[in-house]
Amino acid sequence: MGLKLYGLPMSTNTTRVMACLHEKGVDFELVPVDLFGGENRQPSFLAKNPLGRIPVLEDGDLTLFESRAITAYVAEKFKETGTDLLRLQNPKEAALVKVWLEVESHHFDPAITPIMFEHFVAPILGKTPDQAAIDASLEKLGKVFDVYESKLSCTKYLAGDFFSLADLHHHACTHYFMKTPWASFVNDRPNVKAWWEGISSRPAFMKVAEGMTFVEKK
Amino acid sequence: MAAIRVHGTPYSTAVARVLTTLYEKELEFEFVAIDMKAGEHKKEPFLSINPFGQIPGFEDGDLKLFESRAITKYIAQEYADKGTQFKCGDSKTAAIIGVWTEVEAHQFDPVASKLTWELAFKPRYGLATDTAIVEENEAKLAKVLDVYESRLAQSKYLGCGCITLADLHHLPNIHYLLGTQAKKLFDSRPHVSAWVDAITARPAWSKVLALQKQQG
Numbered sequence: 290m291g292l293k294l295y296g297l298p299m300s301t302n303t304t305r306v307m308a309c310l311h312e313k314g315v316d317f318e319l320v321p322v323d324l325f326g327g328e329n330r331q332p333s334f335l336a337k338n339p340l341g342r343i344p345v346l347e348d349g350d351l352t353l354f355e356s357r358a359i360t361a362y363v364a365e366k367f368k369e370t371g372t373d374l375l376r377l378q379n380p381k382e383a384a385l386v387k388v389w390l391e392v393e394s395h396h397f398d399p400a401i402t403p404i405m406f407e408h409f410v411a412p413i414l415g416k417t418p419d420q421a422a423i424d425a426s427l428e429k430l431g432k433v434f435d436v437y438e439s440k441l442s443c444t445k446y447l448a449g450d451f452f453s454l455a456d457l458h459h460h461a462c463t464h465y466f467m468k469t470p471w472a473s474f475v476n477d478r479p480n481v482k483a484w485w486e487g488i489s490s491r492p493a494f495m496k497v498a499e500g501m502t503f504v505e506k507k
Numbered sequence: 508m509a510a511i512r513v514h515g516t517p518y519s520t521a522v523a524r525v526l527t528t529l530y531e532k533e534l535e536f537e538f539v540a541i542d543m544k545a546g547e548h549k550k551e552p553f554l555s556i557n558p559f560g561q562i563p564g565f566e567d568g569d570l571k572l573f574e575s576r577a578i579t580k581y582i583a584q585e586y587a588d589k590g591t592q593f594k595c596g597d598s599k600t601a602a603i604i605g606v607w608t609e610v611e612a613h614q615f616d617p618v619a620s621k622l623t624w625e626l627a628f629k630p631r632y633g634l635a636t637d638t639a640i641v642e643e644n645e646a647k648l649a650k651v652l653d654v655y656e657s658r659l660a661q662s663k664y665l666g667c668g669c670i671t672l673a674d675l676h677h678l679p680n681i682h683y684l685l686g687t688q689a690k691k692l693f694d695s696r697p698h699v700s701a702w703v704d705a706i707t708a709r710p711a712w713s714k715v716l717a718l719q720k721q722q723g
Contacts, residue, residue: 339654340614351599355609362602381570384581391574394612396559436558 292317295337296344297324298500301405301461302356303344308460309360311493313371357394357458364454372493374454382449389447389455396436400429401462408469409503427471434474434481441480445487452488460494464501511536514553515562516543517719520623520679521575522563526718527675528579530711532590540722576612579672591711595669604666607658607673611665614654618647619680626687641688648692652699659698664705674706682707682716 292310294317296303303319310317322328322343329341337345338354345352346359348366353359364374376382403426407418440447447455463485467475475485488494511529513536515522529536541547541562549560556564557573565572567585572578583593594601621644625636658665666673681703684690693703706712 339657340610351602353602353606355606355613357613358602358605358609361605365601366598380585383584384570384572384577387577387580388572388574391577392559394576395574399617439558 293320293347294318294344295320295322295334295347297321298497299503300343301402301465302342304461304464304497304501305356305458306344306346306359306363307497308457308493309363309374309454311496312374312457312491313363313367315363315367315371357390360454360458372452374452374457376448376451376453382451382453385448386453386455389453390458392433392447393455393458396433397430397459398462400426400433401466404430404469404471405462405465409465413503427474431474434478437484438478438480441484446484452491456484456488460488461497461501464489464494464498465503510568512539512566513537514539514541514556514564514566515548516541517715517722519562520620520683521561523679523682523715523719524575524676525563525565525578525582526715527678527709527711528582528672530714531593531675531709532582532586534582534586534589538718538722576608576672576676579676583672591670593671595667595671600667604671604673607665608671608676610654611673611676614651615648615677616680618644618651619677619684622648622687622689623680623683626689627683645689645692648689652692652696655702656696656698659702664702670706670709674702678706678709678712682712 292315294303294306294310296306296319298304298307298319307317307319322334324343328334329338329343334345335341337347337352340354342354344356344359345354346362347353348362353362361375365377368375368377374386376386403422407420407423411418437447444450446452447459463475466472467485476482489498511534513522513525513529517523517526517538526538541553541564543562547553548557548562548564553564554560556566556571559573561573563573563575563578565578565581567581572581594604621640625641625644629636655665662668664670664674681693685693685703685707694700
């Protein structure tokens with residue numbers, strides 16, 4: 290029995306996991322979840338994830354939620370195959386990967402997700418985007434990208450001269466961000482731009498990018 | 508000079524998160540006080556440890572790290588054979604511990620740290636608490652703690668049957684919130700309340716509180 294991933298191809302948290310599975314060359318079945326129909330609030334789904342969110346990974350009798358816990362599990366379980374995402378053979382490199390994973394979680398993600406919501410999701414929900422919220426988030430994101438610009442002048446990727454899970458976790462939201470009017474935040478920073486072009490052209494990301502289109506509620 | 512150095516102030520929730528892990532692991536370390544009022548964390552040489560200008564900064568020999576949860580995970584891995592074991596089972600259990608560690612980071616912390624700021628820190632600095640933010644976040648915290656209540660009815664600690672980083676990461680915010688009106692959210696849920704009692708009673712946490720008193 291193979292891996293089952295409950296989620297949707299345009300969801301950033303789902304694509305975060307799918308990109309990781311592709312980097313590892315691991316097969317899985319994507320089981321769509323009808324968010325618009327409230328499937329994630331049904332008891333059968335809440336039994337898998339009490340937070341009622343996608344994605345959820347089932348590996349035999351193991352059920353996991355929180356996309357970054359799922360990617361960490363996949364990267365560890367399949368550490369001998371595919372891309373080396375955790376650098377476990379080198380304790381110092383592994384520690385630096387942990388640092389930049391947390392940077393994505395605690396600096397990048399909180400700055401970028403309000404922009405994702407206001408620009409892509411609010412209109413689908415019939416709401417007017419909150420420009421003040423977008424502006425506040427852009428200011429934070431700019432400061433994060435300034436740190437990245439400086440770091441990426443010293444190393445090719447965030448944790449070092451090697452691609453890692455820390456870089457991978459950035460792909461999903463940045464992919465959508467580049468479709469907003471504020472792509473200059475990346476394009477005007479040469480090191481960040483080069484890093485983005487490098488990671489977004491990886492075959493694993495090209496595969497998930499195909500499904501990353503926001504669809505109008507039917 | 509000790510190989511392990513922690514830079515910051517022990518009152519900071521992020522610094523306390525690292526300190527409690529070091530005490531649980533029974534590791535020797537040097538505490539380097541950072542003068543927050545003077546903005547020492549926003550200048551060199553601190554920025555060379557953390558380019559985001561936030562505490563804690565951490566050194567182990569020539570390895571420099573930042574982000575409290577990266578530091579605790581590094582400590583747990585590098586010093587796996589010392590002190591508290593932070594695990595109870597195989598890789599499947601480790602995966603479940605990983606889930607609840609992320610729940611703390613993405614569901615609990617964003618809400619709890621807003622409440623800690625409004626209810627515990629602002630009064631100390633003579634700033635006015637924003638009651639709208641408190642109300643909004645108490646409601647969100649209640650929903651998160653409902654999930655914890657169900658989880659802790661099945662499992663003694665969040666990740667498994669013994670204490671792990673998934674539990675410890677909560678300590679600094681919970682400690683502050685127990686001194687505020689938000690205490691009721693923990694007390695009113697019996698399994699959450701028992702879990703809070705267990706984690707706040709850890710001798711390692713008492714050492715963090717002692718260091719806070721000592722550093723004044």
